[in-house]
Amino acid sequence: MNRSQMKLKWTIWVLSVLLLLACLLSLNVGVVAISPAEVFQMLTGNGTEQQALVLFEIRLPSMVLALLVGTAMAISGAILQSITRNELADPGILGINTGAGLAVVIYIAFSQTATGSLSASGALILPFFAFFGALLTAVLITVLAWKRGFHSIRLILVGIGINAGLSAILITLQLRLSPQDFMEAMVWLCGDLWATQWQYVRTLSSWLVLLIPYTLYKAHTLNILNLGSQVATGLGIRSNREYLILIVLAVAMSGLGVAAGGGIAFLGLIAPHIARRIVGPRHQAMLPPAALLGSLILLLSDTIGKNLLSPTELPAGMVVSMVSAPYFIFLLMKTK
Amino acid sequence: MLRNHVQQTMGAAGRRARTGWILLVGIIGILLALAVSLVYGTKDLQLSTVWQALFAYDPDIKAHQIVQDIRFPRSLAAALIGAYLALSGAIMQALTRNPLAEPSLLGVSHGAAFALVVTIAFVPDISIVGATVSSMTGAGLAVLFVFVLASASNGNVTPVKLSLAGIATGMFLSSLTSSIALHFDVSKEMGFWYAGGLANMDWRAVKVLAVAGLFGILIVTALARALTLLHLGADVTKGLGIHVQAVKTLAVLAVLLLTGSSVAVSGAIGFVGLVVPHISRMLVGLNYRFSLPVSAVLGSLLLVLADVGARMINPPFETPVGVVTALIGVPFFLYLVRNEKGRTA
Structure with a gap:
């Protein structure tokens, strides 16, 4: 086993242990504190009914959700960064999150029921709206950025423009909502990991089980596309076609992530980036640590957001932005 | 490109004449737009009534009150803000030598929102002047x-890179803003502010704008020649004996005054600063002595019209004017991105 493989193995081990600790932490803290010993007891089938309810119906699904959304966002970001050949690409910056958010707010604004809020029936349809919003936005960006093939910088700038336009429409609609809905929509847009019920967790995980292995299968293509479309064509890759496939893949994952987690920006940016710094740019090596990092960061942010300013619950996405934006700016200053 | 074409085919005298004509037409346009803006509203008024309200004000007539207290300050504020934003955009584009520089894309409004929410959260009963100063x-x-x-x-x-820096700064500040707004329960107030509105303009706002703008425009006027050279590149500037650092500092100060006062009274109104300077340069060339006044006039015209549009789209409700300018500006932005060869790469 050579050095880089050793390093990869170690990285994955260390991250897994950290992730496990973060999981325990997130299960423990909260309005109802449950100690690690009690968690263990309950997993073996003992414990009070109230604790079991908190643990199995609230904390556990929300923990799993954070793990899944973190993974989806990190891998989606990794793909976007490779195909745009820009380390600073991220679904949040490109406007994909805003597109999903707009779809959700349109749904809330035009389906106002008697209760006028994100009620139970809405909660089933909401993810679909978010997903199609993300998809439509990505199609729009791709179409507008296409000019005799892809150009990575044009793609990012078009994304920024679309993001600005969609935000303008979004805010208009938001202002027409009732104050309560406005708050709900705002919290959602900031990424509050709202879909904390087992049914969503199951749906999300079944999609990811399909999409993640396919991404790993495409790792080689990603490596080559990262060298630039001319090199890729020279090496026998039909680059525009592969671009399209991979964009669909990236959008599918960020769309799913946004649908279940809300607009979480920067996560797709920093997780792959840190992973690349540790284990190098090869996608076969880089994708697994990136996924672990994404989960870890999101889970910690979620735990911090829920407990820092208690009783106010800060959406996890906000915490992620506050922590990652400075890192992003640091990266920006270093890139040529 | 049109811009180069204009510069090559016209001498200085021709450009001056052309600038004069554009300014004249632009000012007439602003006056007409102001008239429409005063007449049109939830309650449409006669032009003669508006005239009387302005020049023979009778406080007992309701229509006169509407004109004097609501519509006139609002229209004036729109005209001023439009000019300020366009000037700020032109200055930023010269300073950064960057076609996509624009106040709203560089996190300015998020900075103002952040300062404002901090102020509201910790000093709930702050005066309007205090709030203005803090968001500025x-x-x-x-x-x-x-x-x-x-x-x-x-x-x-x-x-x-510049756009990304602006976005990241904006996102960072807006998460802080939202956290504070959530914790202190002032979210929706902030939402209105973010959308950019001219609905609540009064004479105080106009005064703030007038004072800040006076200084800002004085600086801009003094800098016009230096800005042209800066746009051509720092090497040229040094060769001609201009103190680059001093010019930049003064220019940033002008941007602070102009954008700061606009954002403070009206919230985030985007893309005026992007679109207008480009159009001005296409019309009269790169020389800032010509393009700055044209930018100011066209900016005014654009925002007054956008404000009328904002009132007409969905009456009796008002669409935030920032949305109208974004709907005009985003396609323009995309056009620039698709057509700038080499410079964006």
Whole structure:
């Protein structure tokens, strides 16, 4: 086993242990504190009914959700960064999150029921709206950025423009909502990991089980596309076609992530980036640590957001932005 | 490109005449737009009534009150803000030599919002002047931050880099803003502010704008020639014996005053500063002595019309004017991105 493989193995081990600790932490803290010993007891089938309810119906699904959304966002970001050949690409910056958010707010604004809020029936349809919003936005960006093939910088700038336009429409609609809905929509847009019920967790995980292995299968293509479309064509890759496939893949994952987690920006940016710094740019090596990092960061942010300013619950996405934006700016200053 | 074509085919005298004509037509346009803006509203007034309200004010007539207290300050504020934003955009584009530089894309409004929410959260009963000063400071600090970032970073500051710096700064500040707003329960107030509105303009706002604008425009006037040279590149500027650092500092100060006061009274109104300077340069060329006045006039005209549009789209409700300008500006932005060869790369 050579050095880089050793390093990869170690990285994955260390991250897994950290992730496990973060999981325990997130299960423990909260309005109802449950100690690690009690968690263990309950997993073996003992414990009070109230604790079991908190643990199995609230904390556990929300923990799993954070793990899944973190993974989806990190891998989606990794793909976007490779195909745009820009380390600073991220679904949040490109406007994909805003597109999903707009779809959700349109749904809330035009389906106002008697209760006028994100009620139970809405909660089933909401993810679909978010997903199609993300998809439509990505199609729009791709179409507008296409000019005799892809150009990575044009793609990012078009994304920024679309993001600005969609935000303008979004805010208009938001202002027409009732104050309560406005708050709900705002919290959602900031990424509050709202879909904390087992049914969503199951749906999300079944999609990811399909999409993640396919991404790993495409790792080689990603490596080559990262060298630039001319090199890729020279090496026998039909680059525009592969671009399209991979964009669909990236959008599918960020769309799913946004649908279940809300607009979480920067996560797709920093997780792959840190992973690349540790284990190098090869996608076969880089994708697994990136996924672990994404989960870890999101889970910690979620735990911090829920407990820092208690009783106010800060959406996890906000915490992620506050922590990652400075890192992003640091990266920006270093890139040529 | 049209811009180069204009510069090649016209002598200085021709450009001066052309600028004069454009300014004349533009000012007449503004006056007409102001008239429409005063007449049109939830309650349509006769032009003669408006005239009387302005020049023979009778406080007992309701229509006169509407004109004097609501519509006139609002229209004036729109005209001023439009001019200020266009000037700020032109200055930023010269300073950064960057076609996509624009106040709202550089995190300015987020800076102002952040300062404002902090102020509201900790001093709930703050006066309107206090709130204005605080959001002006916030806007100023955000611009300053993005500029410092741009000048301190490695390599060239490409358009994409500057835009990303602005976005990241904006996102960072807006998460802080939202957290504070959530914790202190002032979210919706902030939402209105973010959308950019001219609905609540009064004479105080116009006064703030007038004072800040006076100083800002004085600085801009003094800098016009230096800005043209800056746009051509720092090497040229040094060769001609201009103190680059002094010019830049003064220019940033002008941006702070102009954008800061606009953002403070009206919230985030985007894309005026992007679109207008480009159009002005296409019309009269790169020379800022000509393009700055044209930018100011066209900016005014655009925002007054956008404000009328904002009232007409969905009456009796008002669409935030920032949305109208974004709907005009985003396609323009995309056009620039698709057509700038080499410079954006």
